[in-house]
Amino acid sequence: xxxxxxxxxxxxxxxxxxxxxxxxxxxxxxxPNEFVAxxxxxxxxxxxxxxxxxxxxxxxxxxxxxxxxEPRTRRRWAAxxxxxxxxxxxxxxxxxxxxxxxxxxLPMFGVLGPAAERRRRAMALLERVGLAHRASHxxxxxxxxxxxxVAIARSIVNAPVVLLADEPTGSLDTKSSAVVLSLLxxxxxxxxxxxxxxxxxxxxxxxxxxxxQVQDGMIVTDNGRAGKRG
Amino acid sequence: MRFIDVCLLNLVSRPLRTLLTLxxxxxxxxxxxxxxxxxxxxxxxxxGSLNDRGTHVVGVRKGVVDFLSGSIDQKVGDRIREFDGVAxxxxxxxxxxVLEPEETVLISGWRPAEYIWRTVRLRSGAMPSxxxxxxxxxxxxxxxxxxxxxxxxxxxxxxxxxISGVSQYGGAMNRTVVVMNLATMQxxxxxxxxxxxxxxxxxxxxxxxxLERLREQAAGPFPYLKFCDTGEIVExxxxxxxxxxxxxxxxxxxxxxxxxxxxxxxxxxxxxxxxDIGVLSAIGWQPRRILSMILVEGVLLAVVGTGLGLxxxxxxxxxxxxxxQVRGFLxxxxxxxxxxxxxxxxxxxxxxxxxxxxxxxxxxxPVDALRRE
Numbered sequence: 001x002x003x004x005x006x007x008x009x010x011x012x013x014x015x016x017x018x019x020x021x022x023x024x025x026x027x028x029x030x031x032p033n034e035f036v037a038x039x040x041x042x043x044x045x046x047x048x049x050x051x052x053x054x055x056x057x058x059x060x061x062x063x064x065x066x067x068x069x070e071p072r073t074r075r076r077w078a079a080x081x082x083x084x085x086x087x088x089x090x091x092x093x094x095x096x097x098x099x100x101x102x103x104x105x106l107p108m109f110g111v112l113g114p115a116a117e118r119r120r121r122a123m124a125l126l127e128r129v130g131l132a133h134r135a136s137h138x139x140x141x142x143x144x145x146x147x148x149x150v151a152i153a154r155s156i157v158n159a160p161v162v163l164l165a166d167e168p169t170g171s172l173d174t175k176s177s178a179v180v181l182s183l184l185x186x187x188x189x190x191x192x193x194x195x196x197x198x199x200x201x202x203x204x205x206x207x208x209x210x211x212x213q214v215q216d217g218m219i220v221t222d223n224g225r226a227g228k229r230g
Numbered sequence: 231m232r233f234i235d236v237c238l239l240n241l242v243s244r245p246l247r248t249l250l251t252l253x254x255x256x257x258x259x260x261x262x263x264x265x266x267x268x269x270x271x272x273x274x275x276x277x278g279s280l281n282d283r284g285t286h287v288v289g290v291r292k293g294v295v296d297f298l299s300g301s302i303d304q305k306v307g308d309r310i311r312e313f314d315g316v317a318x319x320x321x322x323x324x325x326x327x328v329l330e331p332e333e334t335v336l337i338s339g340w341r342p343a344e345y346i347w348r349t350v351r352l353r354s355g356a357m358p359s360x361x362x363x364x365x366x367x368x369x370x371x372x373x374x375x376x377x378x379x380x381x382x383x384x385x386x387x388x389x390x391x392x393i394s395g396v397s398q399y400g401g402a403m404n405r406t407v408v409v410m411n412l413a414t415m416q417x418x419x420x421x422x423x424x425x426x427x428x429x430x431x432x433x434x435x436x437x438x439x440x441l442e443r444l445r446e447q448a449a450g451p452f453p454y455l456k457f458c459d460t461g462e463i464v465e466x467x468x469x470x471x472x473x474x475x476x477x478x479x480x481x482x483x484x485x486x487x488x489x490x491x492x493x494x495x496x497x498x499x500x501x502x503x504x505x506d507i508g509v510l511s512a513i514g515w516q517p518r519r520i521l522s523m524i525l526v527e528g529v530l531l532a533v534v535g536t537g538l539g540l541x542x543x544x545x546x547x548x549x550x551x552x553x554x555q556v557r558g559f560l561x562x563x564x565x566x567x568x569x570x571x572x573x574x575x576x577x578x579x580x581x582x583x584x585x586x587x588x589x590x591x592x593x594x595x596p597v598d599a600l601r602r603e
Contacts, residue, residue, distance in 0.1 A: 056512055056596045074517055082514025093509045093600065097243035102231045107513040115232045154513065 004029040011062035037208035086155030088165040125153040145176025255535025258488025262481040263543025269477040278401030289428035296469030320346035339415030355380035355395030365394040371405040402561035492583030508599025524588035532580025
């Protein structure tokens with residue numbers, strides 16, 4: 001078995017001085033190149049789990065390891081997100097003031113330079129997602145499917161080892177969803193990137209190697225290899 | 231795309247707010263520039279008028295609030311002329327008056343045959359003869375403002391004077407000054423036998439100890455007098471000090487307003503961009519980079535606003551120095567030191583005004599920020 005990229009060990013996340021429990025003693029490992037679907041009803045703790053995995057949110061108990069390192073500062077987590085994690089959001093999270101190319105360039109600041117090199121790489125990735133001809137368009141000039149493809153290009157711009165996708169097809173029509181899912185799977189296959197996807201969609205989840213079901217902040221089923229640990 | 235482009239695009243994407251902020255900064259720095267420039271221009275005009283006359287040392291009454299309110303017996307000048315090291319003395323009565331209809335000018339009364347008359351450069355006409363009570367020499371700027379020439383008359387305090395000559399000085403104050411016979415002016419101002427100050431020329435002006443020796447000689451007979459070189463007199467004049475302090479404090483208020491404008495704009499910007507900042511954090515931007523982005527935006531606003539402010543300040547200064555009420559009292563000079571001072575103040579304003587908003591941006595929790603879409 002390969003080394004885990006992300007190890008979550010007995011993690012809990014509570015809010016409001018413990019009155020609200022989002023995650024309860026969760027243990028989970030994510031391995032290279034695997035496709036993990038995290039499912040569950042709204043409010044079950046899926047997104048919180050994804051946020052804790054990426055350091056966007058912190059655990060109130062337990063520990064989160066990334067490639068055997070336990071990052072403890074925002075600065076360290078930011079560096080990991082910049083270089084090792086790609087994040088795809090349900091609502092795309094593109095900056096409205098920047099065009100598609102510039103949105104793709106954003107994660108490369110501090111990672112790749114100079115500006116011409118960033119531009120070249122951003123254009124190559126837009127080409128890859130079929131949007132080179134839309135590079136100068138702003139998000140409000142793109143369809144929702146195109147916006148998500150730009151967001152995917154942005155998420156892989158620094159060649160991450162894991163892609164975290166929070167309901168990436170949640171705002172898309174059927175056709176766009178299919179394009180986005182194919183793109184994510186193609187990236188996983190070609191780059192060897194692990195893919196962790198939060199989804200409501202049973203069909204999407206069925207395409208994953210593992211399905212992890214979250215309920216009331218706990219993992220209730222995990223048909224994969226490491227989830228039953230702890 | 232360079233980092234600076236991100237900052238610029240953030241500003242350009244909200245053009246109206248950026249423009250209004252720039253205007254606020256421009257008004258603040260322009261006011262600062264004009265006020266400090268006016269204060270220095272006034273001092274420069276005073277200093278220039280003394281230097282034009284070849285004065286090395288000025289004798290004034292101790293404890294007077296301003297240069298013009300001094301009152302010294304004119305006979306004192308004759309005693310000081312006999313002091314060791316003193317080459318020449320010219321007593322002077324100086325005051326401000328309105329030349330009808332409304333030209334505010336400095337009026338200066340000189341005794342006939344004193345050296346100070348030799349320093350006058352005439353553009354036209356001649357000096358009034360020794361016994362000519364109603365003859366005056368007026369500065370070229372005043373002559374032009376009033377449309378007067380040699381032979382014409384002007385009215386001062388209901389008395390008519392004949393222009394016998396038009397002078398041509400380098401200094402702004404002297405370009406407007408009206409010179410007349412001392413006795414005539416004393417009568418006109420009801421200050422018979424009195425002068426405002428003494429102009430002294432030393433035998434060895436380069437000798438740094440000459441002024442000290444003069445002070446020692448004067449200390450006994452004239453303990454109420456103070457002798458200073460021309461720079462010192464401008465520096466220590468209470469009226470000029472007050473003017474300096476007033477313009478300084480007003481200009482700092484203007485700068486403070488500029489700081490509040492930047493602070494307000496960036497606070498609004500950070501609040502509006504909470505979501506964007508959450509996105510940047512989520513894609514791996516370091517807190518330091520987010521902090522730098524807000525600081526750079528503040529500095530960009532300050533730099534561009536200051537550029538506009540300098541143009542505005544130059545216009546204001548030109549406008550002020552051209553007003554009939556102050557013409558001749560201001561000699562605007564744009565020095566590198568003043569430009570550096572204004573730029574440094576504006577830059578500090580930009581940085582200080584951005585620190586808190588930048589800190590707020592860095593403190594944002596990315597998850598909370600992303601919920602603010």
